[in-house]
Amino acid sequence: EPEVTQTPSHQVTQMGQEVILRCVPISNHLYFYWYRQILGQKVEFLVSFYNNEISEKSEIFDDQFSVERPDGSNFTLKIRSTKLEDSAMYFCASGRNSGDNEQFFGPGTRLTVL
Amino acid sequence: KNEVEQSPQNLTAQEGEFITINCSYSVGISALHWLQQHPGGGIVSLFMLSSGKKKHGRLIATINIQEKHSSLHITASHPRDSAVYICAVFQGGSEKLVFGKGTKLTVNP
Numbered sequence: 001e002p003e004v005t006q007t008p009s010h011q012v013t014q015m016g017q018e019v020i021l022r023c024v025p026i027s028n029h030l031y032f033y034w035y036r037q038i039l040g041q042k043v044e045f046l047v048s049f050y051n052n053e054i055s056e057k058s059e060i061f062d063d064q065f066s067v068e069r070p071d072g073s074n075f076t077l078k079i080r081s082t083k084l085e086d087s088a089m090y091f092c093a094s095g096r097n098s099g100d101n102e103q104f105f106g107p108g109t110r111l112t113v114l
Numbered sequence: 115k116n117e118v119e120q121s122p123q124n125l126t127a128q129e130g131e132f133i134t135i136n137c138s139y140s141v142g143i144s145a146l147h148w149l150q151q152h153p154g155g156g157i158v159s160l161f162m163l164s165s166g167k168k169k170h171g172r173l174i175a176t177i178n179i180q181e182k183h184s185s186l187h188i189t190a191s192h193p194r195d196s197a198v199y200i201c202a203v204f205q206g207g208s209e210k211l212v213f214g215k216g217t218k219l220t221v222n223p
Contacts, residue, residue: 031209043157043200045210056209089155098209103147105157 002026004106006092012112013082021077021109023092032075033093033103034067036060043091049075050098082113117141118214120201126220133188135217137201140182144204147211148175148186151198160186160199191221 005024013019025032034046047057049067066078075094079086089110093103121136137146145164151157161168161175163184168175172191177184188195198218202211 033209033211035211037155042215043202043211043213045212048209058210091157102159102162103211104159105149107154107156110155 004092004094004104006090006106006109008109009107010110010112012114015084015113016081019079019082019111021079021090021092021111023075023077023094023106024073025075025092025094026104027073029094029096029104031055031095031098031101032067032069033095034077035091035093035105036088037091037108038085038088046077046090055098079111082111084113087111087113117205117212118201118203120199120214120217122217123215124218124220126222127191129192129221129223131191131221133191133195133219133221135186135199135201135219137184137186137214138182139184139201139203139212141203141212142206143179143182144206146177146184146204147200147202148184149200149202151200151216153197157200188219191219193221193223196220 007022032049035043037043045058047061048055064080068076089108091108092106095101095103119138147162148160172189174187198216200216201214
């Protein structure tokens with residue numbers, strides 16, 4: 001069964017460093033999402049992406065964040081200058097259709113900012 | 115006020131028991147997701163529904179749009195069902211999911 005994959009599973013970085021989190025969505029899906037979950041808190045929406053552009057973003061997704069689909073398979077989340085409060089689990093998800101369509105989640109990348 | 119409220123926050127059951135987890139939401143929605151989060155953190159989609167009832171194995175999900183309420187039932191619970199169960203909704207006109215805080219279920223043998 002096709003699945004969303006994410007790399008790395010765990011990333012440790014120093015405050016102020018740039019990180020890139022990678023995701024490979026399910027191959028016939030067209031809609032891509034990033035979510036984050038700070039330890040002990042609920043999952044929060046960051047951004048949705050379709051047709052090579054952001055379709056919706058939350059107030060969390062400020063200028064420090066960017067997303068890209070550099071080729072036909074990868075979907076990346078870049079954090080330009082990491083802060084301690086960026087430490088969280090980051091989940092990628094993909095869906096076949098827009099709107100209220102079922103989303104399939106990757107296993108997550110645990111980001112630790114020291 | 116949270117847009118999505120789940121109850122209970124924690125639930126402990128004995129193997130074989132019938133489990134019910136509730137989700138109430140305060141916004142207009144187009145659909146609702148039930149998700150399972152394993153102890154390692156991974157999230158698995160269980161159901162997406164916008165009306166009525168869906169069943170998959172021992173899992174049943176129902177939704178009442180008028181009452182803004184959904185339930186997830188687990189029949190004949192098993193220790194491997196131990197996980198956090200999360201309700202998330204699509205608000206009308208939006209692609210983003212809005213998540214509840216989750217219900218931590220522990221099923222003891």
